[in-house]
Amino acid sequence: MTFSLVARCVETGMFGVAISSSSPAVAARCSYTRASVGAVASQNITDPTLGPLTLDFMQAGMCADEAIAKAKAQNKYTDYRQILAIDAKGQAAIHSGPNSLGIWTDATGKDVISAGNLLANENVPQAIVDGFLSTSGHIGDRLIAAMRSGLAAGGEAGPIHSAGIQICDKVSWPVADLRCDWTEGCPIEAIATAWDVYKPQLNAYIQRALDPREAPSYGVPGDEDTRK
Numbered sequence: 040m041t042f043s044l045v046a047r048c049v050e051t052g053m054f055g056v057a058i059s060s061s062s063p064a065v066a067a068r069c070s071y072t073r074a075s076v077g078a079v080a081s082q083n084i085t086d087p088t089l090g091p092l093t094l095d096f097m098q099a100g101m102c103a104d105e106a107i108a109k110a111k112a113q114n115k116y117t118d119y120r121q122i123l124a125i126d127a128k129g130q131a132a133i134h135s136g137p138n139s140l141g142i143w144t145d146a147t148g149k150d151v152i153s154a155g156n157l158l159a160n161e162n163v164p165q166a167i168v169d170g171f172l173s174t175s176g177h178i179g180d181r182l183i184a185a186m187r188s189g190l191a192a193g194g195e196a197g198p199i200h201s202a203g204i205q206i207c208d209k210v211s212w213p214v215a216d217l218r219c220d221w222t223e224g225c226p227i228e229a230i231a232t233a234w235d236v237y238k239p240q241l242n243a244y245i246q247r248a249l250d251p252r253e254a255p256s257y258g259v260p261g262d263e264d265t266r267k
Contacts, residue, residue, distance in 0.1 A: 074207045148169075
């Protein structure tokens with residue numbers, strides 16, 4: 040009941056996850072990134088422990104394929120799980136258990152991998168990969184384009200209600216973590232709108248965290264910039 044991608048930007052070293060589902064709050068349970076390490080999506084009858092565990096193994100020096108194999112060895116129910124990972128070298132790997140729901144498949148490209156379950160058709164992951172690879176610019180723009188491509192190719196078999204993108208860069212927290220936890224409209228378009236608002240402010244929010252003395256003003260009523 041989910042389709043997603045994990046990806047790396049070669050130029051910046053950023054990692055990202057984008058995901059959508061008919062289930063509520065899918066991004067809160069399934070998206071994981073870690074600066075200089077990689078990105079993971081854990082989906083299909085979700086076990087939220089698998090994302091951080093796979094990232095831990097990659098941070099310890101394993102490639103994506105080795106990390107997923109090690110995570111599988113420590114989990115009793117991987118027949119019911121999908122795990123997508125991309126590591127610091129751009130190597131991508133996936134595990135899809137035989138008990139994944141409905142139509143489930145995956146596709147891989149340079150620095151990107153996509154997978155889904157309960158899909159409308161088998162072409163959706165390849166459309167997501169193609170959408171990512173054919174789009175230039177910020178990884179956030181490319182993630183949005185990829186998800187729109189997947190939806191246009193059929194998306195999930197039924198209506199989707201939640202979505203999210205998470206991006207990490209050089210700091211220890213995600214520099215963008217945008218979610219639509221439930222809507223009767225299109226959650227991917229809701230995330231796209233949020234990204235359009237957040238993208239111009241992303242660096243300012245990082246600066247506020249690193250050194251508020253050098254941070255720009257908030258630009259809202261009542262905010263007087265005294266840091267000139």
